[in-house]
Amino acid sequence: MKLPKILNRLLIAVSISIIALIGYYGWELYAAYHYTVDSVIPLENKTSYPLTTSSLSVSQHDALLKIEDPDFYHHTGIDLSTPGAGITTITPGLVKKIYFDRFTPGIGKIKQTLIARFVLDPLMPKEMQLRRFINTVYLGPNARGFEQAANYYFNRPFEEISEDQYLALLAMIIAPETFNIEKHPERNQTRVARIKQVISGDYQPKGLFDLYYGRLDDRTQQNLPKLSYFESYYR
Structure with missing residues (x-):
């Protein structure tokens, strides 16, 4: 008789934890979305960088993407399949600098990945991402x-x-x-x-x-x- 009660309590605890995590990351995405729309994109449009993407030669441009983010123009913020890409490609790298004062693994990595996929990549055009990257890396x-x-x-x-x-x-x-x-x-x-x-x-x-x-x-x-x-x- 005790075992079902323990399992039931465990199920409740797990359910509460899942709901709490969904709520936490949902709020983080909501806040990141408005921060991006209200601050990040307007500031990026006003920023005068020394380089534009056209400052790179064709071979420089191709080499950068080949090494840092081979599927940059085709993925939606993250790439977990291309050999040699790793987890932190160009978009998540920008997220780490824009949205974090202090980055810690674990929860921070999940937040970084979600913002890259659902906020920054949909809102910031690829060329704008690449321009910021080559000027701030x-x-x-x-x-x-x-x-x-x-x-x-x-x-x-x-x-x-x-x-x-x-x-x-x-x-x-x-x-x-x-x-x-x-x-x-x-x-x-x-x-x-x-x-x-x-x-x-x-x-x-x-x-x-x-x-x-x-x-x-x-x-x-x-x-x-x-x-x-x-x-x-x-x-």
């Missing part, structure tokens, strides 16, 4: 966006950097400290070489989280984002 403590990074690392405007210099910046996006051009030039160049293989089609990512395109030594693995490196791909 974190590339070390002294560089936000490709223009500032080109000036800081190469002492020249973005339009004057070489393709290899551009790929060196692209190589930093996934972990700016680990693959920093100044601090770890050898790591950066190794990743550039691997990126070139992906772009040329000589290397096909082995799964969703094959973000590094090969084995990394123990020192390189230090301080990488959690759950971003799986050595099992390369055994």
